[in-house]
Amino acid sequence: MSASGTQSPAPRRNIMFPCDQCPVAYGDRGQLERHRLIHAEQAEHRGRTEQAAIERAFAERANAERASSGRFRNVCPFCQGRFTTIRVLKRHIDAYHAVEGNPQNSCQRCLRYKLRCNGSSPCGWCDADNRAEFCMFVPPEIMSAPIPGPGPGPASAPRRASDSALPTAALADAHAAAASPRQTQRAASARPASPDAASAQHGCAPQPSAPGHPSADGRATGAANLTGSTLNLAPALPDPGEVDIQAGSLGWLDFKLSSVGSHDADNNSASGSPPRATRGYSSQVGDPGTQESFGSHSATCRSLVLALDSMDLLFRAPCIPLIAGLSGAQVKLLPGLELLRRLVNNFFLKWQKVQPIFHVATWKFAKCPLALLGAMACIGALLDEDDETVHQAHIISSRCVAVLNIMAIIPPDRGPDVRFLAAVCLHQTYLLGSGDDNIYHHVDRVRAFLTGNLRRLELLGSGSGDESRSDAGFETVSQPVQAEWTTWITYEQAVRTTWAVFEYDCSVSLLTNRPGVIELGDLPLRFPCADELYEAPDAQSWGELRSRLPNRAQGPLVSDVVAAATGSASPLSRDVSPWTRRLCSLIFERILRGFGRRDQRDSTVAACRHIGLDFASVCMQNTATVIWAISFLAKSIPGDETTAPLSTSDLVNFCSTQMIRHYSQLSLNTDVMGLITYIAREAASRSSANSRTSLRWAQQKLIDLFAMDPPKSRQYIWHAGQMVRIAKVYTAIAPCDNLRIFSAYLAIIAFAKYGPSSLRDVDGVEPFQADAWPVCETDVERWLQSGGPARIGSCHRIQVGCSTDLIMQDAFQVLNRLENWGVAERFISILAHFNRLDVLGG
Known part of the structure; x- marks a missing residue:
């Protein structure tokens, strides 16, 4: 109380107005009311969505009950298919069995197959089926020529008939007759056979007249003869909808998936559970979807958020800092360092067995480039036991992309670094496995970048694996064993990176159905060395093992392994690693795929000569040798009941090689x-x-x-x-x-x-x-x-x-x-x- 006796006012408190539906508070009641409107709109939208889902489920259940009880009375007279409503039946008939239109406004192909023709040139059906060359409009006087009946000759003489004059009822009977045998075997709707097959069953296929029976076509008029000559001069008409399957794209990443609810209403089949939404992985830096996913992921714990933020700062640093030297503002890098180290450990624990690229005994976390650590972390995040870390793998990928882009723009002065190429290969393997639709558009540029840099390093191409790089290069007397070991590790790691890029190229070829960029003739002459030699912990152990192995410090020749797998040489030696046997299986698989494509057969023949494989044994008429070789390589790896696996590497490569063997049989x-x-x-x-x-x-x-x-x-x-x-x-x-x-x-x-x-x-x-x-x-x-x-x-x-x-x-x-x-x-x-x-x- 003051001297004048008046009481001073109490300090004003900041009043917060919390939201009753989420942990958000505002200092103004008006802002809180506007915030509540967002919840109201979300609740209304959620209610409409749930009501629509309930109605859709009820309709599907009702349709299924009617289908099971046979109460679908809307039957197509052409293919005997049953439909829910008369509108769906009418739409089906208009789409597939449209009645014959005006001959002057219908092309010959639409008249033959009873398709609705719009009169344009080419018409809609011929243009949609890429058959514009068959879209021909026949004059009315030709189409109205009388159809010759059966002559007085013997019954065995073929009867001439015009396919374009086949009645609608006859076509419907042909469809029903072709589909009737299948109706007894399947619960699904009957399948109409192709019009050519239907015509053949009813004896209406156009056939030439018998030479010994002039009466077969003696009653034909001049107009009818003109009709026959006009039809015979043109190429054979394809079936409606016929497409060249091999000429189109048969990849799995170049199309957008449709939702389950977007199927047409006349699709009666409701079997199968709805698929889950495909998880989106963005490979672009600063992608809004990535930032939104990162900022609004409600289940992400606070420690992971701090670690990811810290990793973002870490990727902006020039190098990995030492933990002992962190002070001041650098302490913020500690959570990111711990998360990055954990993910990299996951990579070595699980992925290194699949692709043993790096030399574990001499690998140092602090001396590894950030780009390579980021690529390892992307795969390590997918293999992490924490689900939240798995969900945030694409955020780590976006940080890695930024570093890789900088290194690609500013390459080192002494040529490309093999570790950088390994980082690109690993990161692209992660992106390829993410299933992102955008990967398809830039995968060829990435493969060209990798192969181009490997050729600059002479790891691919005519000079790859040159025999001049013999064992003598690592056995100079003046060089100590430690220096020899260090030089050999650098070279062997580059060879293994090259083979990892080849595996990535094979994966891209399988997933996108595109040919491989790396030609088999450009591969190194030797496979990776024995696992025991590469896993030597020190220089002394390496020197002792090198003196006892058949191939010394190098891997086996590709031609020797191929000859042993095909049975034309001595059996495989013990130092051929399981990864080498899997790589050889991929070579055989590439040969089979090459002979399956007409545009790749010449290059495949040259590749067979390069690896010492007889061309006659791998031609399309005799693929048993290649299949037997893949089977031999799979059985040579310990992994079945008779020969138990000796290590995790044996089990991984045994399963993968067996998968290649059976998949090659499916793809023949x-x-x-x-x-x-x-x-x-x-x-x-x-x-x-x-x-x-x-x-x-x-x-x-x-x-x-x-x-x-x-x-x-x-x-x-x-x-x-x-x-x-x-x-x-x-x-x-x-x-x-x-x-x-x-x-x-x-x-x-x-x-x-x-x-x-x-x-x-x-x-x-x-x-x-x-x-x-x-x-x-x-x-x-x-x-x-x-x-x-x-x-x-x-x-x-x-x-x-x-x-x-x-x-x-x-x-x-x-x-x-x-x-x-x-x-x-x-x-x-x-x-x-x-x-x-x-x-x-x-």
Whole structure:
């Protein structure tokens, strides 16, 4: 109280108005009210979304009940397909079975196949199917010529008929007759056969007149003869929707995935669970999506946020600081250092066994470039046991991209650093496994950058692996053993980096269906050295081991390993490492893929000569030698029940090489796998409505190819079953292994939907164990020839027309073990779309 007796006012307190729905407080009530409006809008949007989901689920359940009880009365008169409403049926008929229009406004191809023609040149259907050369408008006087009836000759004389005059009812009968045998085998809608096959079944295919029976065409008029000459001069008309599968893209990263709710309403199949959203990984620095994910991730703990911020500061530093010398503001770098060290330790603990590039005994954390540490941390984050660290791997990747870009713009004066190339290779492997759609657009530039720098270092090209770099270069008398060891480590690490880039090139080729950039003739002449020599802890141990190994300080020659694998030379020596055997399997796989492409056969022949492989043994008519060589390399690695694995490296390389062996068997028939890939891409991509005809053609073509050779078709089940067994033995962590496992389940579902049936597909027949091990060759051959149901994992009865729900559950469980790689989630989504696709493809 003051001297005058008046009381001083109390100090004013800052009043905060907290939000009752989130831990946010404001100093002004008006700001709080505006903040609450955001929650109200979010709640309203969430309510609308939930209500729409409930209504959609109710509609799907009602449709499923009506389908199971046979209450779908809207039947297509052409293909016998059943549809939910009359509007959907009308849209289906307009799209696929439009009635014949005005002959003057319809092209010849649309008239033949009863397609709606818009009268343009080329018309919409011919333009959508890339068949503009077949879009011909025939004059009315030619189209209105009388159709000659059967002549008075013998009944065996063929009857001439014009395909363009085939009645609508006859076409519908042909479709129904072609689809009727399949209706008894499948629960899905009937598949209309191609128009050519339907015409052949009814005897309406255009055939030449018999020379000995002039009466067959004696009644034909001059106009009719003109019609026949006009049609015969043109090239053979393709089926509606026919596409050149091999000419298009068959990669898995160059298209956007469609959501489950975007399927057309006339797709009656509702089997399969909805796929999860593909995890987005951004490779661009400063990407808004990355920053938003980093700032708004509610589950990220505060310590991880501090560590990531600290790592951001660390990547801006010129080098790794010493922990003992941190003081003042540099203390903020300590959490980032600890997180980076932990992730790098994860890399050496788990990934080093997959690709033993670096020399562990002499590797120093403080002396390693930041770019290489960042690339290691990206892969180490995916392999971390903390889920929050896994979710933030793309943030670490964005920091790494900034450092790599700076080093790429300002290269060192003495040429490219091999450690920088190793960092680029590892980081691109991470991005490739993330499943990001943007990776597809710049992957070729990255491969060209890596191969160009390796050629500058003479690690690739005609001078790579020169024999002048012999063992004598490391055995100079004046040089001490320690200096020899240091020089040898630098050279061997460069060789291993080159082979790691080759593996990355093979992975890109598999995932994108693009040819490999590295030619086999440009590879080093020698593989990496023996593991025992590379893991020597000191110079003395290295010198002792070097004197006892057959190849001294170098790896085995590529030509020697190839000759031993093909049986034309002595068996493999003990110093051939498991990684070397896997690399040799990749070379054989590259040869098989090269002969499968017409534009790569010449370069493949030259590559065979370079590695000492006989060209006649790897031609497309005789691939048994290459397949046998891959099988031999897989069996030479300890890993099965007869020869237990001796190390983690044995187990990793055994599983990966066995996967290569069975995947090569699946890929031998490029037509079948190309069709399966095309159908899966079309089912999962945001394709236009015009592509539905091409999808129907591809489905029918796949059915025909499977039916041509049932024993060969059943090989897909056996090889896929063996791949599933291998995937359950060891969790494969390389992106290419994810693709091979995904392809195995894709082949299983394709066989169940489109494969040929057998007489043994009945109840009471014991299913064949397709994933059994060890394998009884007699039982396998008996099942391939006679057929019958198969069993893989939890799917106890796999046969044509069976339910694919258990197959999808098993695929989800296996691929979900690899969920840290974003590409695994992408494969799960594609499988779900492929499984939901109706056999009609509508």
